[in-house]
Amino acid sequence: MTTNLRALVPLLLAAALLLAGNGVLGTLVSLRGVEEGFSTFTIGLISAGYFIGFLTSCFHAPRLIRAVGHVRVFAALASVAGVGTLLMVLTVDPWVWGGIRLAMGFCFSGVFVVIESWLNQASAPAERARILSLYRVVDLTSVTGGQFLLPLWSIAGFELFSVAAILFGLSLLPVALTNTSRPTPPAQFRFEPRKVFLLSPVACLGALSIGLTTSAFRMIGPVYGVEVGFNTGQVALFMNAGIVGGALLQLPLGMFSDRVDRRLALLLATLGAVAAGVFLNAVTTPNLIFVGAFAFGAFAMPLFSLAAAQANDRAGPQGDFVMIAAGLMFFYAVGAILGPLGAAALMQTFGPSALFAYTSTVHGAMAAMTIIQMLSRAPVPRAARSRYVALLRTSPAFSRLANRDSDGPSD
Template sequence: MRRNLLPVMALLLGTLFLFLGNGLHGLLLPVRGAAEGYSNEVLGLLGTTWAAGFVLGCFVAPKLVVRVGHVRAFSTFVALILVNALLTGIVVDATWWVALRVITGFCTAGTSMIIESWLNERATNESRGMIFSFYISITLIGVVAGQMLVGAFDPATTILFMICGIVYGFAIMPTLMSTAATPQPLRSIKLDLPLLYRNSPVSFVGILMIGIANGAYGTLGAVFGSRVGLDPSTIALLLSVTIFLGAIMQFPAGKLSDRIDRRYVLAALSALAAFAALAMVAITPSDPLWIFIFVGIYGAAANALYPIAVAHANDFAKPDEFVKVSGGLLLLFGIGTIIGPTLGGPVMTAAGPYALFAVTAFAHLLISGYAIYRSRTRAAIPAEDRENVPNLPISASPMSSTPEGLSLDPRAAPLPEQDELDDTPEMEART
């Protein structure tokens, strides 16, 4: 294990600091914004514009990486994120915050692609699964640790914004000091969303709805906590609990979906998430214990959906289309993540903070109903012919990975040569 990880240890250390900063800054902004009296619509736009920048980065950032190289591009992207984090602490203004989140999302896509392409090139067939799992664990630890820092200092001061800058500064250092060889230029493949829908309607609709639900909760969950009177440390704990429970739920849910029709598992988990969300709307609990119980159930069910939906799509895809299909689904998730906070903010303003869960419940009920409907119109792939569900990154907060990361999965087929890719037409995405 040590022999396989040593060549990428500097990169993984930088990744830990990067996601530590992402977790801290991503939670700090809505908590501070709510304290400043920003409207739900503005706070929702913080997630919407971040996701829009991320999706744009998946298309544009590779060209910048090819132009200046991986190390320079990575350092530039992280430096811009660092500057943005400090600016949001200096200029406490809603318009500036929303605009800066576009740049942060764009740069996050760029850094994620560089990290994932670097890891993918260093991985061998024997070490790919271990490196993939280690990478996901680091991102999970980083995000949760960053979120928990919010409760360590007063969000009304500039201290946490300064800590963000320090953490991002540490993220740059390991790759700059490393002597490891940089990977080959980034590659790209054509995405075909109509083909993706024909391949798996349930995954197409399901991933879009998962993006809407997770985007709404990931961006506005902290706003909900603030509006119902939770203190910053309790809000951080609440969001971290949903991530941990979602990570734990992935294993039994994935194993179950390997044995029975995945659409039944998607329908059941979506119904459970909808039940917990509707219970929040109906009961409107003020006791933090009951909030933790219902939101915990919600997080466990909702955060287990994405990898099962991806696996279902790949059950019907050709072996060499794994990265292409998964990249298209990630694009759909990004689109949903843009829609979710945009819809959730006005709903919370009109009907109160608990109405956030009405938005997520609607999305999950659509998944459940459509999955059951499709299970009656298309036969399931026999269990012995399916691939096992991979441990894909969960999406407790808006997108945490790029299509490049999906190529780290041990099931991913080798990508075509660059000469073949140069002939692809206009719509391309990073992989």
């Protein structure tokens, strides 16, 4: 079997349009909320709604796909996302926005299940690494590129919402017009978070901590930028600095973790995130804040992939990688629901500096738990470890694509 890479271009293009629209919208919602006078905690509540919908869809989208197929589910969910985006302009109300963001979290998680399960089936083992690399490049370039749309129009207007809705609408075209044969619907993911926690407590705590901190950075970070005096362009640079930092350090940290006790790599990355948060608390000039954001992303963003690699090591060569991915996604999503709420409440009370005091506290607690685990539990022998894979936090379906050589036939 060989992969027809040309047949995958429509899926990757659809993913690019969705990621670009979702990237700009996530920042835009926070900035427009500030413009409309929403409290920081209210913006945190709206952000939490997105992750509630995201978590729900991770485990229900496969049922929808089995019922009506990939293309229909993609079309329905992308359409709802576009409608929801326009409704946010027509009805500027925090409760309405919260409900819309919950629905949009469900939609985006669902469309990523569609794309990733489709890519999984269509990719041959010999081409899998190339497809994974392309997908990660699409993710990085689309999300960072989307941020730079923000300075082009006023936050107070309707244009940016319209641009996001246009991107969601355009994403329908590559999927609807592709002549790829209908793929087989994905299997239902096994959902056993307790079993995954017992398998590797440090991995689950790592997923929880990354949910608590990076969701706060992504959703409340724009509010922080406004409160420290950034204009819209500077907010976009601030957010992109963290994203690019995380992308650049993924591979070096992963390679390091393959050579040492994986928990040591987790510990060092976590301590790096603590240091970056402390640095951001101490600096006030824009350029130094951008440097701090880059460092924070560089150490915090790879933690999910490191945690997944640690859990997969404990699972053994025949481990159920998708069950582990679903369990870790659960812990990540729980953290992502609570993270914006906690960070927003602290910022509302103590000011913008509380955001990175919060992230440093969470990461410091994670570092302490990692040390305890290292002292109380022997490391996995090097020969028994799985290889490190940089994961996207989009859906458990991505884990099947990333670990397909070890996980057996695809669905």
